[in-house]
Amino acid sequence: MNMHLEQYDSIKEITMKASVASDVYAITRLQDATSIRINVVDGKVDGIHRNSKRGTGVQVFTKDGLSGFSSADRIDPGEVERLIGSAAELAKKSPVAGGHTNTEVFNLQKHEVRRPAQIDYNLNKLDLRTLENALIEINNETRALGSELSVSTGLFIGYEEWRIFRSDGTDVHFAIPRCIIRNGISARTEGRASSTMANISGVDPRVLISDEYRQLLRRRSETAANIAMNLTKATPIKAGHYKLVIDYSLAMVLAHEAFGHAAEVDRAESTILAKNGKFRTGEVVAAPIVSIVDGPILGDNGDQPFSVNGVPRDTVTIVENGVLKDGLADVFSAREAGVRNTGAARAQSYEHLPIPRMSNIRLTVNNAYPINQDFEDITPSQLRTLLEEAGLLKEDEQILYLSGAMGGQVNPATGDFVFTCSGVYELREEAIPRQATSFSGQILSALKAISGGLGSVNSNAAGTCGKSGQMVSCGGGSNLFIVIEKDQKITIGGGQ
Amino acid sequence: MMNRAYSDQFCNKLDQSLNDQMSAKAPDNLRIAGWRYFVSEQEVTSIGLHENKVGGPYAAPSINKKLTGHIHIIWHDGSHTHASLDRSIDTDFDQWLVLFRQASFVDPDQPGILAPREYPRVNLWDGNIARLPVEKHFELIEGSTQRLKDDGIGTIDGGTNSSIGWQRIRNSAGLDIYYPVSGCSFGFYADNTFGKSYGKRRLATDSEKNHVISTVGKMTARLKEPSTVSLPSGKMPILLMPDVTALFLSQYIQNNLAGGAVVEGHSAFTCDDFRAKRQILSKSLSVYIEPLRNHEYGSAPCTVEGIPSKRLAVIKDGCLQTPLLNRKYANKANMEPTPAGPLLIPRQGKLEDLVEGIDRGIMVLSVLGLHAQDTASGSYSVTADQALVIERGQLKGKIKATIAGNLFAQLSSPDFAFGFDEFSDHPGLRIMADVTVEKH
Numbered sequence: 023m024n025m026h027l028e029q030y031d032s033i034k035e036i037t038m039k040a041s042v043a044s045d046v047y048a049i050t051r052l053q054d055a056t057s058i059r060i061n062v063v064d065g066k067v068d069g070i071h072r073n074s075k076r077g078t079g080v081q082v083f084t085k086d087g088l089s090g091f092s093s094a095d096r097i098d099p100g101e102v103e104r105l106i107g108s109a110a111e112l113a114k115k116s117p118v119a120g121g122h123t124n125t126e127v128f129n130l131q132k133h134e135v136r137r138p139a140q141i142d143y144n145l146n147k148l149d150l151r152t153l154e155n156a157l158i159e160i161n162n163e164t165r166a167l168g169s170e171l172s173v174s175t176g177l178f179i180g181y182e183e184w185r186i187f188r189s190d191g192t193d194v195h196f197a198i199p200r201c202i203i204r205n206g207i208s209a210r211t212e213g214r215a216s217s218t219m220a221n222i223s224g225v226d227p228r229v230l231i232s233d234e235y236r237q238l239l240r241r242r243s244e245t246a247a248n249i250a251m252n253l254t255k256a257t258p259i260k261a262g263h264y265k266l267v268i269d270y271s272l273a274m275v276l277a278h279e280a281f282g283h284a285a286e287v288d289r290a291e292s293t294i295l296a297k298n299g300k301f302r303t304g305e306v307v308a309a310p311i312v313s314i315v316d317g318p319i320l321g322d323n324g325d326q327p328f329s330v331n332g333v334p335r336d337t338v339t340i341v342e343n344g345v346l347k348d349g350l351a352d353v354f355s356a357r358e359a360g361v362r363n364t365g366a367a368r369a370q371s372y373e374h375l376p377i378p379r380m381s382n383i384r385l386t387v388n389n390a391y392p393i394n395q396d397f398e399d400i401t402p403s404q405l406r407t408l409l410e411e412a413g414l415l416k417e418d419e420q421i422l423y424l425s426g427a428m429g430g431q432v433n434p435a436t437g438d439f440v441f442t443c444s445g446v447y448e449l450r451e452e453a454i455p456r457q458a459t460s461f462s463g464q465i466l467s468a469l470k471a472i473s474g475g476l477g478s479v480n481s482n483a484a485g486t487c488g489k490s491g492q493m494v495s496c497g498g499g500s501n502l503f504i505v506i507e508k509d510q511k512i513t514i515g516g517g518q
Numbered sequence: 519m520m521n522r523a524y525s526d527q528f529c530n531k532l533d534q535s536l537n538d539q540m541s542a543k544a545p546d547n548l549r550i551a552g553w554r555y556f557v558s559e560q561e562v563t564s565i566g567l568h569e570n571k572v573g574g575p576y577a578a579p580s581i582n583k584k585l586t587g588h589i590h591i592i593w594h595d596g597s598h599t600h601a602s603l604d605r606s607i608d609t610d611f612d613q614w615l616v617l618f619r620q621a622s623f624v625d626p627d628q629p630g631i632l633a634p635r636e637y638p639r640v641n642l643w644d645g646n647i648a649r650l651p652v653e654k655h656f657e658l659i660e661g662s663t664q665r666l667k668d669d670g671i672g673t674i675d676g677g678t679n680s681s682i683g684w685q686r687i688r689n690s691a692g693l694d695i696y697y698p699v700s701g702c703s704f705g706f707y708a709d710n711t712f713g714k715s716y717g718k719r720r721l722a723t724d725s726e727k728n729h730v731i732s733t734v735g736k737m738t739a740r741l742k743e744p745s746t747v748s749l750p751s752g753k754m755p756i757l758l759m760p761d762v763t764a765l766f767l768s769q770y771i772q773n774n775l776a777g778g779a780v781v782e783g784h785s786a787f788t789c790d791d792f793r794a795k796r797q798i799l800s801k802s803l804s805v806y807i808e809p810l811r812n813h814e815y816g817s818a819p820c821t822v823e824g825i826p827s828k829r830l831a832v833i834k835d836g837c838l839q840t841p842l843l844n845r846k847y848a849n850k851a852n853m854e855p856t857p858a859g860p861l862l863i864p865r866q867g868k869l870e871d872l873v874e875g876i877d878r879g880i881m882v883l884s885v886l887g888l889h890a891q892d893t894a895s896g897s898y899s900v901t902a903d904q905a906l907v908i909e910r911g912q913l914k915g916k917i918k919a920t921i922a923g924n925l926f927a928q929l930s931s932p933d934f935a936f937g938f939d940e941f942s943d944h945p946g947l948r949i950m951a952d953v954t955v956e957k958h
Contacts, residue, residue, distance in 0.1 A: 058621060063782045072601035072621040081578065089575050095584035095605050112579040117656055122574030146617055154623065172783030208784045208894060215786050215894035253895075261899075261920065261954050288576055291569040291673060292710050354575040373582045375575070429890030433903055435710030438918070440887030440901040460887055460899040462920060490576075513920055513954060515899050 023138050025197055026054045027185040032099050037187040040103045044110035046082040046090075047127055050187040051330055052097050053077060053372035056145055057180040060154060062161040064172070067154050079372040080105040087123030088116045093373040126353045132190045133332055139197035140320065141225055145181045148227070153177060156231035157203070163240060164205050167247040170254075174206040179227050186332035194332040198325055199225040200495060202484055203235075205243045209250035216253035216458070218426060218444040220246040223323045223484040223497075241398035249426060249445035252455035259446055259456040261515040264422045266461070266506040267409060267476075270397065271427040272443055273500030274483040277314055277385035279430040280439040280465045283489070285316075285340045286366070286378040287349040287359035294437040294465060300360040301349045308469035310344040316383040316498075323484035324381040324497035326368055331376060333365035341469075343388070350378045370492035377490055382481055382497040390475035390501040397480060397502045402453030405503070409449075414474040414505045422514060423447040424461055427483065437465040446514075459515035467511035477502030520561055520583075525684050525696060528585070528608060529557065533688060535611040536591075540690065548615055549594035552631040552690045555603060556822040557587035560683030560699070565655045567676040567706070572659055577677065579652060588822060589618070592630060597622040627850045632824040634693040640819055640827065641812040644720035647700040648682045655680070662706055662731050669735035671708040678704035685818070693824050701815070706731065708738040712883060712904055714761070720813040729941050737883060745907045745915035749955050755879035755933065756921055756951045757872055757908065760942035762882050766898075767944065770925045771805060772861055773893040775832055777847030786894045786926065787838060789851045795837045799929040803936075805833040807842070809859025814943075816860040827857045836930070860943065867937035869946040874911040875935075880919060880953060881906045896926035923951040 033050060041048035055075045061068045078101060079093040090113030092105040116122075161175040178201060185195040202223040209216055220242035224230050230239075268276065290296040295307070308314070317337025318325045328334055331353055338348045349359060352367035355378060367376035391412030393400070400408070402423055409415035423446070430441025440462035447453040481499035506512065532555070539550040566577025573579055587603035599622045607614045655678045666674050681701040688694050702722060705715025714730050714737075716722050722730075758766060770786075779785035780792070787798065809827035811817050820826050823845050831839050840856055841847070848855035873881065884904035891898045899922040907914040928934055928949035936945035 060623075067623045067625070068778075068782075069600060069625075070621045070623045072599070072617065074602055074604060076604060076606060077584065081575070083575075089573060089578035091578040091580040093580070093582045093584075095586075108581055109578075112581065112652065113573075115652055115656070116573045116579060117660065122568070122571030122577070124575050127575075146620065148620075150620060150623075174782060174784065206784065210783065215784075217784060217892055217894050261922065261952070289569065373584065375578060375580070377576055428892070429887075431886040431888075431890070433710065433886060436903065438886060438901055438903045440890075442887060442890040442892070442899075444892075457897065458892055458895075459922075460891075460901070460920070462887070462901045510957070513956075515920070515922060 023141065025138055025183055025195060027052050027183050027195060030097060030185060033102050034187045034191065034193050036099050036102050037106070038189055038191060040106040041082065041189040044082070044106055046084055046106070046110045046113065047189045048080055048082045048106050049331055050102055051079045051372050052185040053182070054097070055180065055182040057178060058145065058150070060150065060157055060177045062157040062175040065158055065162050065165070067158070070150065075371055077372040078102060078105060080109050081375065082106060082109040082113055083125065083127050084113050087125035088113045088121050089124065091375055124354050126357060130188070130190065130333065130353055132192050133334065134193045135195070135328065137196040137327055139181065139199045141199045143226065143228065145179060148179070153227055153231060160203070160236060160239065164207065164243045164247065167244060168209065168251050170209050170211050170251065171247055172208045176204045177227060178202050184330060186330060188332055192332045194328050196328050200323055201225060201227045201230060202323065203230050203239060205239065205246065207243065207246050207250050209254050211254040214254040216250050218246040218250040221484060223482065225321045238398065245398065246426065246444065253445065253458055256455040256457045259422065259448065259459060259515055261513065263508050263510055263512060264514050265419060265508045266422050266424055267405065267503050268424045268506065269426065270480045270500045270502050271483040272424055273385050273504045274383065274498035275427040275430050275441045276468060277383045277500065278380060278487065278496065278498055279432045279441055280468055281314060282316060282380045282383045283432050284434040284437070284465060285350050287351045287361055288355045288378045289434060290355060290359035292435040294434060295346060296359060299358060302346055303361065305346050306344050307346045307466055308341050308344040309472045311388040311474070312341060312344055312385065312469055312472050313339065314341040314383065314385050315339050316350060316380050318381040319481065319497070322382045322482070322497040323495045326381055329365040329367035329376065330369045331367045333363060335365040335381065338364045350380060352376065352378045368494050370494055374492050377492070379489065379494055380487065380496055384479060384481045384498050385500040385504065386479050387472060387475035387501055387504065390477060393477040393502060397477070402447040402449065405453070406449040408476055409505065412474065412476060421449050423449050423453065432465070439463065439465055461514060463512035467509050468506065471507045471509040471512060472504060473507045474505045475501035475503060520559060520683060522684070522696065525559070525686055529686055529688055531608060536690070539615065546594065548619060550591055551594050552592040553589065554631055554689035554823065555587055555589040556685070556687050557585065557603060558683060558685045559585040560681050562679055562681040563652055563655065564677060564679030565659060567659050567663065567674060570674055572656070591618055593622055598625045598628050628846045629849055631689050631691045632693070632845070633691045634824065635826050637695060637819040637826050638810055638828070640810050640817050642700070642719045642817060643698040644700045644813065646721050647680050647702055650680050658704060665731050666706060666708055666735050669739065671735060671738055673709050674706055676704065676706035687820065687822060687824060689824060695819055697819060706734050708734050711741050712738045717815055718813050719815060726941065740906055740913055741883070741904050741916045743915045745917045747907050747909050747914045749907050749917060751954045753950055754953050755876050755948055756953065757876060757879065757881045758947040758949070759881060759883050760939065760944045760946055762885060763947045764944040765885065765888050766925060767861065769888055769891060769893060770896055775842050777841045777843040777851065780841040781847050781850045784894060786896055792838045792841055795839065797837045798926060799833060799836040800931070800934050801836045803833065803836050803863065803929060804831055805861050805863055806831050807857050807859045808862045809857050821858045825855050825857055827859065830857055832861065862943055863936065863945055865938050867935065869937040869939040872935060872937045872946050872948045873908060876908045876948065877910055879908050880917065881908055881913065882921065896924045898922060898925060918956040920954040921951045923949065
């Protein structure tokens, strides 16, 4: 497939020459991104919105390591020369005494790579009418799950290209296609309203509307609709500490919010996973059965094969059998934090400065109890039996099942995290729905309290992550279910 | 660029291209019946402070220039396209037009193009910002850092930026509104504990700068002192400080007033609730759209569709008045479209009086996880990771707690009260909440 930024080979030479002229090292980032969103409400197309973003960002470093950045909303060889000059001028204005210096960029290895997207469609030529009709059918099917339901069905199709040139002759060019169908489901009964969601993601919207994927979305939507309808009648759970079983989408949020952000070493002076600015490699941070891995997966929502500094992105084992092994680092933070450069730098767009970020993070447990059913086929009522069969729950033991991730937040410096699930079930002989609530606590306590898992690893949970004002797509997962023992530093809810 | 002449040149050329497509000579499938667009061009200068380091790879001094916008096209066959705009439409209009057509759809609820009306004036420009050299940004960062270090702060993050530019709204019915805009913002976050920021369309006064820096220093110091009082968990008054109140109002009031959410059934409120002017909050509480305050973000002479700005109550004396409606959702709801702008509570009462009035409770300065709460239910359960115990009106050191409740019920209760400080747009809110204190 032809790539949109193919025609800008000359910018490599310009980057090299202009950086010499300005006496700086330059990283030139070109971005060309297009997306289409289609939204269907109550069986009708409510909106189609087309978005495009195209421009150039240039980050430079003086020989002393002072940095400057300049961006413009155009891709033009002449503009690159101007941007390098402008960024160099800013860098040199940094106060010599107080301006932070970092010369790590001079140690980077040169790369020349081209990775086109593995897709056979052109976003600009897609037949949107076929997609609209499929979304209307999906919306109607989902609304039919309950008379009290309002359903909004959205399709996002995105195609993004980055091309990175550096003063050392690096030319890294890659494309990332993404698409996701999301059913937002709201139930309203007797004046009480509640909302949940279900989604599927991939790279080709024509595949997502195929029978196989629609069936998968339908099963997920059934689960979400049941939760939404139950929630309007559910009673609250008393706040406190409980033994928990969480599904893989929540385990992804646990790995992401409660651990992944703390493993990003650009904040090595502050993160709970570092001491005196150095990553705490070798320390026990989780139960011995727990491992956490982050890395790009082709076709995943969080895929990014190279950093926007032009460095290949590694798959990183952050925790291995409970021991902290590696951090998520870019060229600027790795050495200072005492870890290797794993190519973790991402940026929301050409106009942002890159920072270390996750891609697809998954939490796995050793010797998980095997299950011969798909996740979507396991009802909350069956879960208690499975846990008892697996030896992870005693006959009379109390346990809560937390289902469906609604997002979360962490303070990596203090280790405090909180996230919200869309449904809570108290697993007795029957699964009793409880009002959705938060799951909060301390990073290290949560990981040390993990005692087992059920099922194989599912890493297709999709989300969007915010950090330092920048949003990027991300993914992840875990074994289908993860069990967390009752712990005084993990709290469910806040009501009395 | 960045001036009226460039704006005229860019917009006149775009208008000409769009109007050419309205002629009978245009091919049928690319023939336009009407259009409107909003365009904004700005140049932003910024510098950051990352873990005490001024500039550097994550916070480098930066200049970003861009033109962004949004266009709505009504095609000859009655279908509609909504799309973003960027500068390249200036040179590649024919290519853009085909892509716009690809994304067109039938939308019977979308009204036509609005004829121009009378528009109010609002000043969003400060010429001093245009003359601000980048060195002034460094000075602010360095001066503030020094003051915070003198206050005993160890790790400081933050940044400052200024912007200049213009915004323009035009349509095929003759609407043409141009206004210059500027912006200035800065903020500091100390010891990964407490942060505060300033943001307006004018330079900050010395008093405003001092308020941000001294508040960060003072509150961070208080949050480092462990509580001297043993506070049991239970129901008690909590005081959401103004920045936290803003987050709660955005999550539960603004999101539930959004026209799309109301009309489509994803809000806590229905169209009938608004028609019936249902009382949902305490009679002491009113909320207004405030789009006409000079030098404030969110102010504008009109919406991007051309609805003139005015102050408008969305909740009055606790009763629902109107959802936030663009013209399409106004049509669907059979109501009048509303102006757009920040939602504010009229100033009344003093924040300091609220603190003094609490016998035993907590002051909440930061929460984690609010954005992930279920908006429609009004319920929340979040971690107050930075909070102070209040005993007999005095601050008695830091605690951490989970706070929970239902904001709609809390704002309907007689226990609820609010009060303002001199600098914030939002009040502090005193509500009764369930508090689970974390034990050490």
